[in-house]
Amino acid sequence: MINQKPFLTFKTTGLVLLALLSPGSVFAASEGALRADDIVGVSFWVISMALVASTAFFFLEIQRVAPKWKTSLNVSGLVTLVAATHYFYMRDLWVATGNTPTVFRYIDWLITVPLLMVEFYLILSAITKVPAGVFWRLIIGTFVMLGGGYAGEAGYLDVWAAFAIGMGGWAFIVWEIFLGEAGKINANSAPPAVQSAFSLMRWVVLVGWAIYPIGYILGYLVGGTPDNSMILLNVVYNLADVVNKIAFGVIIWTAAVSETERLPVASKA
Numbered sequence: 001m002i003n004q005k006p007f008l009t010f011k012t013t014g015l016v017l018l019a020l021l022s023p024g025s026v027f028a029a030s031e032g033a034l035r036a037d038d039i040v041g042v043s044f045w046v047i048s049m050a051l052v053a054s055t056a057f058f059f060l061e062i063q064r065v066a067p068k069w070k071t072s073l074n075v076s077g078l079v080t081l082v083a084a085t086h087y088f089y090m091r092d093l094w095v096a097t098g099n100t101p102t103v104f105r106y107i108d109w110l111i112t113v114p115l116l117m118v119e120f121y122l123i124l125s126a127i128t129k130v131p132a133g134v135f136w137r138l139i140i141g142t143f144v145m146l147g148g149g150y151a152g153e154a155g156y157l158d159v160w161a162a163f164a165i166g167m168g169g170w171a172f173i174v175w176e177i178f179l180g181e182a183g184k185i186n187a188n189s190a191p192p193a194v195q196s197a198f199s200l201m202r203w204v205v206l207v208g209w210a211i212y213p214i215g216y217i218l219g220y221l222v223g224g225t226p227d228n229s230m231i232l233l234n235v236v237y238n239l240a241d242v243v244n245k246i247a248f249g250v251i252i253w254t255a256a257v258s259e260t261e262r263l264p265v266a267s268k269a
């Protein structure tokens with residue numbers, strides 16, 4: 001009993017705050033415990049915890065790698081930190097209302113995808129001088145891709161037209177890292193561990209990122225019932241985030257650790 005009291009007070013305070021902040025959603029929230037058959041809600045919960053754990057891991061591992069790799073691990077941790085925070089909000093919105101959290105999703109992507117592009121730039125910069133144009137082309141591709149997707153999902157553009165714009169932005173990024181300047185720099189100057197990390201990362205952007213347009217297609221273009229389409233959209237986007245935020249960070253961590261171990265002891269500190 002003694003232990004329950006503060007919890008109840010905390011819960012009550014939370015509900016009152018929620019009532020003030022969002023009139024109308026109180027009823028849903030007070031009923032809104034996670035249901036075992038809510039596959040989207042469960043995936044939001046599991047992934048938000050995985051993102052928290054990954055953040056702690058990447059930040060703690062910074063002390064273990066050579067100085068030139070620290071920024072990369074830092075950025076990996078920032079990606080999972082920003083995503084974890086958005087996952088808390090998306091999870092609550094979904095569990096309380098059953099609505100698809102499009103705005104939170106795109107705010108998250110708008111911050112985390114440019115950070116992932118920074119990773120490409122950093123991993124190459126750790127071993128050679130890279131022109132800033134590489135970075136800006138990756139950023140421009142990102143904005144076109146996400147701007148197109150958002151315009152379609154939020155209803156500002158026809159879903160097919162928006163999809164085409166988004167695909168164009170993605171194709172531009174893929175072109176840059178496979179055939180453009182970023183790809184050439186890697187082929188010409190990177191040591192083996194960086195080359196293999198870079199090539200794994202490219203495949204993440206080609207194959208891992210392809211999961212997102214599949215989610216969009218299932219959500220908007222194939223014409224299922226509205227409920228089923230939104231379940232598919234969210235499950236597929238959530239799965240994609242695990243691969244592309246957590247696995248992507250682990251790839252960089254692997255390269256950083258193996259490159260650090262190759263260095264003579266004196267230059268590790």
Ligand SMILES: *C/C=C(C)/C=C/C=C(C)/C=C/C1=C(C)CCCC1(C)C
Pocket residue numbers: 109112113116145146148149150162163165166167170209210212213216241244245
């Ligand atoms: C951490 C979040 C990441 C890596 C998000 C990536 C998002 C995409 C690759 C989205 C791609 C899309 C298209 C290629 C077509 C239009 C619809 C989008 C925005 C889902």
